[in-house]
Structure formats: structure tokens, C-alpha cells
Amino acid sequence: MTDSSSAGKPRLFYSEGSPYARICRMALRERGLGQTVDEAVTTLRDPAAAVLPYNxxxxxxxxxxPDGTTLTETTLILGWLxxxxxxxGMMPASASGQATYGRVLGLLDGVAVWNRELRRPVSERSPSVIALELARANRVADVLESQAAQGAFSTVDAGFLxxxxVLGYAERRHTVWKWREGRPCLDQWFAQASRxxxxxxxxxxPSGI
Ligand SMILES: N[C@@H](CCC(=O)N[C@@H](CS)C(=O)NCC(=O)O)C(=O)O
Structure with missing residues (x-):
């Protein structure tokens, strides 16, 4: 899609609650691109959403x-940044760094599905989807806990962000997931990253979930 008023700076559309957009917004700041890229808040699932003419x-x-191109998907945007x-840059060069980033992104995808279930009326929720996503989240988090215990996530890169x-999302918008239990290294890592x-x-x- 093209932007008829596209002479200005690149513009990153985000919603305040989106953990995916937050990855890119944190990358903007970590890379000192705050003056290069504007940020624009948008509603979601709304026919009047500001992002819709672009995406x-x-x-x-x-x-x-500015040339009218719109990039979507967190990873592609990180690549552009x-x-x-x-x-x-934020994208890890090594295969193991990329694997870790993919693993964390998979965790986020699962938590997003789980959270979406919880936003439905109780009668429309799927207990089996919730159970599957809970198991997935705990399984991945256990691996991330082991990685953190071995010193992973000490560099600010895409996996770190x-x-x-995802933990920041669990902290404020998906508190039903008690991810800290039995994961002292992730807990400690998160306390530092939060600063x-x-x-x-x-x-x-906060979302109340
Ligand atoms: N695979 C996408 C996921 C992005 C995504 O799911 N964003 C959510 C917000 S967290 C969204 O925009 N949802 C609105 C909708 O589904 O209509 C990425 O990596 O950027």
C-alpha cells in the first residue's frame, strides 16, 4: 500500500499493549533511532484504525x-532498523542466537493465543487451547531458565528484547501465568532488564488478565 503523504520520517505504528510492537519500540531506543523514526499509536480491530491505510x-x-512501503512483522522491522x-544491530549473527530469538518469539506467540482465549466470554473459551498454551509456555520457559542460568541473555539483542x-507482558497483561515459580534465574534477569x-x-x- 502507498502513503500519499510519505515525505517525512519512517513511522512505527504500535498499540500500547502489544508486546510485538514493544520489541521494535525497545529496539528503536536501544539503537538510538528515536530521532530517525516516529512512533504513532493506533487502535486495533477497528475499521477506523490509523494503521489500516498502511497495513x-x-x-x-x-x-x-517514506517511499510508501510498509513493513510488517516484528522480525522484518528489526532487520530494517x-x-x-x-x-x-539487534538480530543475532549466530545460529544459536537466532535459535534463541525464535524460541522466545514462539513463547510469545503461544502466550498471545492463550491471552486471546482469556479475552473471550467464559462460555466461548477453549479449555484445551488454554491447557496446551500453558504447557507450551512452561516448557519453553524451563528451557529459557536453563539458558539464563548459563549466562544467556546478557547481550541486548533480539532475543533479549x-x-x-514476553515477561513484561506476563507481568502486566497476562498475570495468570505464574512464570516466576521455579525460575529464579529468569526472575533475576527480568529484574535487571526492567531497569x-x-x-x-x-x-x-495493565489489562486485568
Ligand atoms: N507475527 C506478528 C504478530 C503481531 C501481532 O499479533 N500483533 C497484534 C498485537 S500484539 C495485533 O496487531 N493484533 C491485532 C489483530 O489481530 O487484529 C509479528 O511478529 O509482528
Missing amino acids: PVGRVPALAL DGHGGRP ALAA RAAFCETLPP
Whole structure:
């Protein structure tokens, strides 16, 4: 889709509650691109959403570029951001770093499905979907706990940001998941990650779930 008023800066559409958009918003800050890319809040699942003329999928994050191109999908946007600015990029170069990022993103995908179930009326929720996603989340988190115990997530990269986003989401918008239980290393890691300016400046509002 094209942007008829596309002469300005790239614009990153986000919603305040979106952990995916938060990954990109934290990357913007960690990479010092705050002056290069504007941020624009949008509603979601709304025919009047500001993002819709740019992204017919209607999801965030979406990065509208001055030439009329709109990039969607967190990983593609991280890749674009990595191509701009002088600081080290966020996408890990190594296969193991990429595997870790993919693992955390898979955790986030599962938690997002689980959360969506909980936003339905009780009579429309699927207990089997919830059980599956709970098991998936705990299974992945156990592996991440082992990784954290061995010193993973000590560098700020895509895996770090995705982990901060998913645990931050669990902290404020998906509190039904007691991810800290039996995971002291992740707990400690999260306490430290939470102090970063990029994290503090992108806190999502609590959802009551
Ligand atoms: N695979 C996408 C997922 C993005 C996504 O699901 N975003 C949610 C917000 S957390 C969204 O925009 N939902 C609106 C909708 O589904 O209509 C990515 O990696 O960016």
C-alpha cells in the first residue's frame, strides 16, 4: 500500500499493549533511532484504525517508510532498523542466537493465543487451547531458565528484547501465568532488564488478565 503523504520520517505504528510492537519500540531506543523514526499509536480491530491505510492486515508493529512501503512483522522491522543507525544491530549473527530469538518469539506467540482465549466470554473459551498454551509456555520457559542460568541473555539483542517483552507482558497483561515459580534465574534477569530505559519508556498498561 502507498502513503500519499510519505515525505517525512519512517513511522512505527504500535498499540500500547502489544508486546510485538514493544520489541521494535525497545529496539528503536536501544539503537538510538528515536530521532530517525516516529512512533504513532493506533487502535486495533477497528475499521477506523490509523494503521489500516498502511497495513491491511491491521496488526502492529507496522513500519511505514517514506517511499510508501510498509513493513510488517516484528522480525522484518528489526532487520530494517539494523540497517540504519550506527549502533550494533539487534538480530543475532549466530545460529544459536537466532535459535534463541525464535524460541522466545514462539513463547510469545503461544502466550498471545492463550491471552486471546482469556479475552473471550467464559462460555466461548477453549479449555484445551488454554491447557496446551500453558504447557507450551512452561516448557519453553524451563528451557529459557536453563539458558539464563548459563549466562544467556546478557547481550541486548533480539532475543533479549523479545524475552523482556514476553515477561513484561506476563507481568502486566497476562498475570495468570505464574512464570516466576521455579525460575529464579529468569526472575533475576527480568529484574535487571526492567531497569533499562527502553523497557521503562514502553511499559504496557495493565489489562486485568
Ligand atoms: N507475527 C506478528 C504478530 C503481531 C501481532 O499479533 N500483533 C497484534 C498485537 S500484539 C495485533 O496487531 N493484533 C491485532 C489483530 O489481530 O487484529 C509479528 O511478529 O509482528
